[in-house]
Amino acid sequence: MTNSAESARNLPAPPTAHPHGPGGLHARLVVDRPGFRLDVTLAAAPGEVLALLGPNGAGKTTALRALAGLTPLTDGHLRLDGASLEHTPPESRPVGVVFQDYLLFPHLSALDNVAFGPRCRGAGKAEARALAAAWLERMGLAPQADTKPRRLSGGQAQRVALARALATRPRLLLLDEPLAALDARTRLEVRARLRRHLAEFEAVSVLVTHDPLDAMVLADRLVVVERGRVVQEGTPADIARRPRTDYIARLVGLNLYRGLAAGHTVRLDDGPAITTTEELSGPVFVAFPPSAVTLFRNRPAGASARNLWRCEVAGLQTHGDQIRADLTGELPLAADLTTLAAAELDLRPGAPVWATVKATQTHAYPA
Numbered sequence: 057m058t059n060s061a062e063s064a065r066n067l068p069a070p071p072t073a074h075p076h077g078p079g080g081l082h083a084r085l086v087v088d089r090p091g092f093r094l095d096v097t098l099a100a101a102p103g104e105v106l107a108l109l110g111p112n113g114a115g116k117t118t119a120l121r122a123l124a125g126l127t128p129l130t131d132g133h134l135r136l137d138g139a140s141l142e143h144t145p146p147e148s149r150p151v152g153v154v155f156q157d158y159l160l161f162p163h164l165s166a167l168d169n170v171a172f173g174p175r176c177r178g179a180g181k182a183e184a185r186a187l188a189a190a191w192l193e194r195m196g197l198a199p200q201a202d203t204k205p206r207r208l209s210g211g212q213a214q215r216v217a218l219a220r221a222l223a224t225r226p227r228l229l230l231l232d233e234p235l236a237a238l239d240a241r242t243r244l245e246v247r248a249r250l251r252r253h254l255a256e257f258e259a260v261s262v263l264v265t266h267d268p269l270d271a272m273v274l275a276d277r278l279v280v281v282e283r284g285r286v287v288q289e290g291t292p293a294d295i296a297r298r299p300r301t302d303y304i305a306r307l308v309g310l311n312l313y314r315g316l317a318a319g320h321t322v323r324l325d326d327g328p329a330i331t332t333t334e335e336l337s338g339p340v341f342v343a344f345p346p347s348a349v350t351l352f353r354n355r356p357a358g359a360s361a362r363n364l365w366r367c368e369v370a371g372l373q374t375h376g377d378q379i380r381a382d383l384t385g386e387l388p389l390a391a392d393l394t395t396l397a398a399a400e401l402d403l404r405p406g407a408p409v410w411a412t413v414k415a416t417q418t419h420a421y422p423a
């Protein structure tokens with residue numbers, strides 16, 4: 057390593073240290089509905105891409121609509137580059153929105169769809185069209201300028217919607233499930249392209265998704281929302297390594313438990329103990345991937361009792377050439393095994409099995 061103080065001096069200032077005050081997004085969004093309350097705090101620096109990730113009904117779309125001004129806040133605040141926007145009507149907010157189904161005007165060409173954004177913000181017709189043409193060019197869509205939305209592919213329509221939002225030079229770009237309307241093959245290409253556009257965008261982007269891959273690829277930081285609350289936030293790597301709820305653990309494909317650590321043993325809150333390599337004390341999480349689990353039909357001879365649990369197969373699912381076994385019993389867990397191994401073990405729902413995991417394959421961290 058070279059002198060770290062030296063290299064730190066050469067780094068640009070972090071984006072939050074904005075010379076003109078608190079740049080970026082600072083919001084607490086509270087929306088009350090019968091039987092549902094959204095209460096989330098969001099902060100993002102200019103240039104940052106935030107993904108709101110969560111299960112159905114968690115409140116992601118409500119948060120996005122509140123940012124756009126389409127759903128009124130019951131309480132809280134919304135500041136963008138230092139200006140309060142709570143009382144600003146949606147059309148006057150420096151906010152661009154890409155809706156899930158793009159909401160392109162069917163009777164307008166791609167060019168006029170994009171020109172619509174700047175027109176709404178007061179640009180003259182010729183100016184708006186020139187701006188739109190430049191955006192289409194930048195999106196690689198110049199040849200489609202005169203095409204109507206119904207003749208565009210899903211990926212092209214998405215780019216037109218993105219161009220329309222960006223052409224207004226928003227300080228906040230909102231994307232609702234930006235890839236949901238696309239088929240799997242298009243999705244891959246559009247995801248990569250969208251990632252480049254978001255990386256170039258100099259203001260804040262917030263996207264909503266329930267696809268963890270979209271979130272991990274597109275966002276600098278994930279904000280996981282469950283039941284109207286932020287349950288965890290961090291970089292994709294942080295969240296994948298240290299999930300803090302069952303939903304996130306399932307999302308990143310990990311078995312997750314909570315317990316009390318004493319040395320290398322974690323006594324689970326409602327279950328057996330797990331031996332870990334980390335030496336910790338107090339409340340902790342223990343996580344391990346389903347691929348780290350080995351299954352036996354009979355208790356393995358001579359095996360130590362450590363990390364060996366008596367379970368029962370609750371269900372089996374195929375994942376590519378792997379089988380994911382859901383186990384209940386002493387320790388509920390997911391185990392991955394090859395189709396061959398599953399056949400050899402004669403795994404079927406209801407079958408009793410012994411499950412084991414090596415301490416070195418577990419990861420414990422403070423709760």
Ligand SMILES: Nc1ncnc2c1ncn2[C@@H]1O[C@H](COP(=O)(O)OP(=O)(O)OP(=O)(O)O)[C@@H](O)[C@H]1O
Nearest residue numbers: 089091092110111112113114115116117118119266
């Ligand atoms: N217009 C509405 N009127 C009343 N309740 C609503 C309305 N829209 C959403 N809700 C409720 O508000 C809660 C949050 O919904 P929201 O659509 O924000 O969740 P979400 O995380 O975006 O879910 P999804 O991934 O399914 O889109 C849910 O309980 C939902 O049923």
